[in-house]
Amino acid sequence: MISPIWLMAQPCQKDIPSISALDVEKNYEAYITSVASLIHHTVPVVIHIVSAQSQDKAAILSALEDINTMLSDTPGCGIQYATAPNISLCMAQQNICGDASEGISYYDEHNLSDFDPCTEELALKSLPRISDDPYPTYHYFNIYLVDEICPSCETFGCAAAGYSSMPYDMGKITDGMVLEIRDWLGDCDARKNILHELGHYLGLFHTFNGGCKNDNCLVDGDKVCDTPSEYMPLAIGNHPCLSGEAENSCNTDVNTSDVNNPYTTDQNDPDDNLMNYTPVSCTNTFTTGQVYRMHYILDEIRVGLNSETSCVAPCDEDIVWDVSADYLQVNPNESFTITNNTLADSFVWQVEG
Numbered sequence: 001m002i003s004p005i006w007l008m009a010q011p012c013q014k015d016i017p018s019i020s021a022l023d024v025e026k027n028y029e030a031y032i033t034s035v036a037s038l039i040h041h042t043v044p045v046v047i048h049i050v051s052a053q054s055q056d057k058a059a060i061l062s063a064l065e066d067i068n069t070m071l072s073d074t075p076g077c078g079i080q081y082a083t084a085p086n087i088s089l090c091m092a093q094q095n096i097c098g099d100a101s102e103g104i105s106y107y108d109e110h111n112l113s114d115f116d117p118c119t120e121e122l123a124l125k126s127l128p129r130i131s132d133d134p135y136p137t138y139h140y141f142n143i144y145l146v147d148e149i150c151p152s153c154e155t156f157g158c159a160a161a162g163y164s165s166m167p168y169d170m171g172k173i174t175d176g177m178v179l180e181i182r183d184w185l186g187d188c189d190a191r192k193n194i195l196h197e198l199g200h201y202l203g204l205f206h207t208f209n210g211g212c213k214n215d216n217c218l219v220d221g222d223k224v225c226d227t228p229s230e231y232m233p234l235a236i237g238n239h240p241c242l243s244g245e246a247e248n249s250c251n252t253d254v255n256t257s258d259v260n261n262p263y264t265t266d267q268n269d270p271d272d273n274l275m276n277y278t279p280v281s282c283t284n285t286f287t288t289g290q291v292y293r294m295h296y297i298l299d300e301i302r303v304g305l306n307s308e309t310s311c312v313a314p315c316d317e318d319i320v321w322d323v324s325a326d327y328l329q330v331n332p333n334e335s336f337t338i339t340n341n342t343l344a345d346s347f348v349w350q351v352e353g
Contacts, residue, residue, distance in 0.1 A: 012097035016171040031296045041298045044310035046092045046135040052110040077188035083288040090311035095134035115146040118153035138304040142176035164197035189280040203297035207276045212250035224289040228267035233277045241271040241282035
């Protein structure tokens with residue numbers, strides 16, 4: 001019997017490790033206080049389109065490149081980073097078994113295009129896994145594009161543009177991001193919502209998470225030291241950032257007993273932060289600390305996201321083993337020559353003894 005939350009590993013993938021919220025944070029402080037530099041990460045993406053309207057593949061791919069631009073050191077859209085994220089997304093070119101893939105799947109279940117996450121979460125995210133699991137969430141960033149998101153168990157109606165799982169959902173069917181397709185294809189402000197949800201997928205909390213408590217900035221609040229403490233943003237419709245005014249909901253930013261706390265004076269709320277609930281026209285940045293936390297998740301937690309294979313097209317022809325050597329047996333310290341007669345251009349050798 002298959003659990004409604006977990007899938008058994010498919011023949012082509014290894015067993016999926018489980019992880020808890022405590023596991024996610026276990027090595028975080030040690031990583032942040034020791035990492036010297038950031039390597040570039042490319043995250044393999046597969047997009048599942050559940051829409052009652054025809055969607056152009058070229059537009060979907062173009063939007064992915066626009067998002068990558070927004071994650072670069074020349075992001076445009078009014079975004080400014082002290083430290084560029086050094087992260088990009090790539091469309092999967094092969095599934096977990098090595099079969100060729102376009103990275104985009106279309107589904108006819110239009111009853112899910114107006115999507116209620118309170119009652120239809122498993123139905124939506126099981127669509128790619130009806131007969132097998134070609135894009136397991138441990139190895140691929142699964143993105144679901146729908147026409148409308150209307151959670152019946154919330155009070156805000158259809159106001160949500162999207163939502164994402166956190167790293168402790170890694171490997172579950174529910175792991176991934178759900179977005180309204182108009183945001184994926186939208187303007188700069190719409191795509192800031194995508195960066196917000198990507199932040200969640202890579203371990204970022206809202207800047208107001210945990211309120212004003214700030215005893216240890218790597219543990220309390222949003223677990224990032226260079227985002228000032230924030231109690232809760234004001235209503236979006238009349239937020240003071242729209243008129244260029246600042247707000248300050250906490251007086252706990254300074255903590256001289258915390259060696260990782262960078263502040264010597266009280267700070268205004270981070271109304272410009274992409275992980276805030278302020279209007280998107282006010283948001284324009286991830287902080288350096290947030291970038292490092294996302295890299296921690298990629299380096300230490302979401303290690304199954306391997307673009308080196310997922311985002312490279314598979315070989316057009318099967319590789320047949322055909323090598324020859326001038327000696328079949330050699331003695332220690334003797335040299336010999338191996339000749340490659342195959343289509344392969346590289347090998348990995350495992351030598352016993």
